Amino acid sequence: MTMNSEGLPLKQAIEAGVDAAFGEVQALYRHLHQYPELPFQEHETAARLAAALEALGFEVTRGVGGTGVVALLRNGEGPTVLLRGDMDALPIEEQTGLDYASRVTAMGVDGKPVPVMHACGHDLHSSCAVGAGAVLAGLQARWRGTLMVVCQPAEEIFGGARAMLDDGLYTRFARPDVVLGQHNMPALAGTVGHIAGSAMAAATTLGVTVHGAGGHGSMPAQTVDPVVIAAHVVTRLQSIVAREVPPEETVVVTVGKLHAGTQGNIIPHSAELEINVRSFDDALHRQVLAAIERIIRAECEAGRSPRPPEFRVLSETVAMHNDPVSTARVREAHRQCFGEARLFAMPRLNGSEDFPYFGKAEAGGFGGDDIPCVYWFIGMTPAERWQATPGESVAEKMRHLEMPHSPYYFPGHAETLRTGMAALAAGALAYLAT
Template sequence: MTTHISADLSQAIRAHAEQTLETIGSLYRQLHQHPELPFQEHQTSAHLADALEAVARDTPGMEVTRGVGGTGVVALIRNGEGPTVMLRGDMDALPIKEDTGVEFASTDTADTDGGSVPLMHACGHDLHSSCIVGAATVMAAMRDQWQGTLMLICQPAEEIFGGAKAMLEDGLYRRFARPDIVLGQHNMPALAGNVGHIAGRAMAAASNLAITIHGAGGHGSMPAHTIDPVVIAAHVVTRLQTIVSREVPPEETAVVTVGRLHAGTQANIIPHHAELDINIRSFDNDLHRQLIEAIERIVRAECDAGRCPCPPDIRVINDTIALYNDTGLVERLRRAHGEHFGQDALYDMHRLNGSEDFPLFGDAKAGGFGGDDIPCAYWFIGATPAERWAATPGITVADKMRHLEMPHSPHYFPGNPVTLRTGIEALVSGAVACLD
């Protein structure tokens, strides 16, 4: 059954969201000021679990579990017979120095293998997880308005495509519940208070590959006595450009980017090896596998042509599948969000070449949980204050967004109160629309 978001129900959602905004705003500022890297979200997850446990103390049928998949947090609100709906938010940060100028900007750092790095919530995951707590608070206060089980996820390590896999491998669906529907959202530099939807292929599959080409180094004055991995790497980089131009059908979209090429220490030394890091994106999982196969074929062929003493090392650092938003579910959510926020607050989101590990929660094979796939939908909440939006050139949402800071920018800040409230209410209205 699909619940209609009546005027009375919408008013109740707004009222309960308003009551929790001060508490959730304080939680958000705490998380924003002290970001943590993927799988290091120890304090972040503790703050989120504490906040959810505070809700659970006054909510019969609610339980909270820490340490799922490392630092993940799972909360269940069991409220009678009915479907199980999962709401997912992520919580990891990025190695970026914040330059937003907000009072509670991060000045934290972390030690990594490459040395100390600055930390920032430049993608708004602090906002997402705060909205999860806000949604839990509102849904707990409105238990007489819905039936079923609400499953709330604070997920680690989205930025490295590791958290969803870690939670699923830790028995997320076996230990807690297997959802009937999985819902998620992300902030974008659209108008704050607006909600964007896209059905079907919405976000790209992505893979990051690390490649080592083995040569035989020596003196730069005697190249005939060496096997130069720099020259071989240069041919690889050039040849890789033909994959998209000559192997991908024109109607498809794909990206193959060599983001890092490192070899040698000084001009008169031919090094023993060259290293490449390659990023791949596409919107079709079968095509994506073909891209990886093409890269492996080209790298090996160039190494053979260059007389490498041994085959190249090719390793997938991390990857995720394309996000496919269930068409029927998107229409249900679009209707619910339209009933709650008003049709004027909705916009059509364009397809994004960015990537997420969110779709692993719905794809039975890729997620490793077996059985049928689970319908998923992922929408977008605007994060640009009205005054800034009005002053931004462009007519369409896509036009204006080209002139605004995007996630992963040191200047990007989505945490205004309108976006926080919208994120909470979008999760609640979406969940209620999918529960009995």
């Protein structure tokens, strides 16, 4: 992964670096894709990424926040830029038909074996981070500062970013001046999308237990039926968005799981719910969660529940806000690298990420001022299919294409991998270049 870029304009130097590193990075990507690992189980993935970064001359530390990898390339005085790539996979059976498709199974959270697949492209993200590291390692004469590559575990359960921060990411290593990251999306391969300000939603999944007093289905008056209470809860929760959220705000409240009982003539002792909440404002998000708890407690009291409901936070992340000044700076670097025609305006997404913990001092638990974050999107749809997809705008076309978490989703085309490597390198050089 070496190159000589002396005398080349920066755009061509980045392209030459991508060309030089591409073969090894593509091989790395295909191996990671074929052998995915679930959140906080990414031992082999982390080992392979760490070895690749060590070979490039980075100072590498393993086991940060569980299975995370931190790699530093120090190159004199200057800013510190953090490039983040996530690396965990999902419990999905792959249906892509690739020669290197995953056939891996692993133990799921319930202790039962599940198929595992990189259906969100985290293998792509971490490979691109290594590839960008290779490009920048070959361009050290043209920049000053510290490059910090972070391979993060457990993004899919919103656990890895906080785990690494809690393990001293910013105290043991370096506190970055800017945090950069990217995600693939079914936009046109070779294009890069940006959005300043509010970009992705906060998300909380609550587990709730509603208690009753079970008995025979023929004698309901001698029981407290938690199924009826849960049914009222589901119905009443729909009023939060309609009657408690300002109409100009976007909030989603979804009851994705409701389980109770074993057969029709038995009234059970309890009912289990899982509730997912998404919004773009952290304060409003807390307000909605408080409303959910208030409603559930009130319905349990109205239904004569023998004891209060139980609440558990199963997963949680804050809203993503791209710093506008930093986003403009990175976008300009991408314009110079790719040209204006290859950039697009990314619509705001109701999906969620734990990436913002790296920038929000209070939420991330690291104190001091917030750190500017920029998170952009790289397209993965081949040109021929993109042209055949209905719609005019990027958002319209994406509605007709597979999204991440589909068993058919495959973002690892050569054009996407090259673009992701170059986008991270160009973003870092927007701060590091001399």
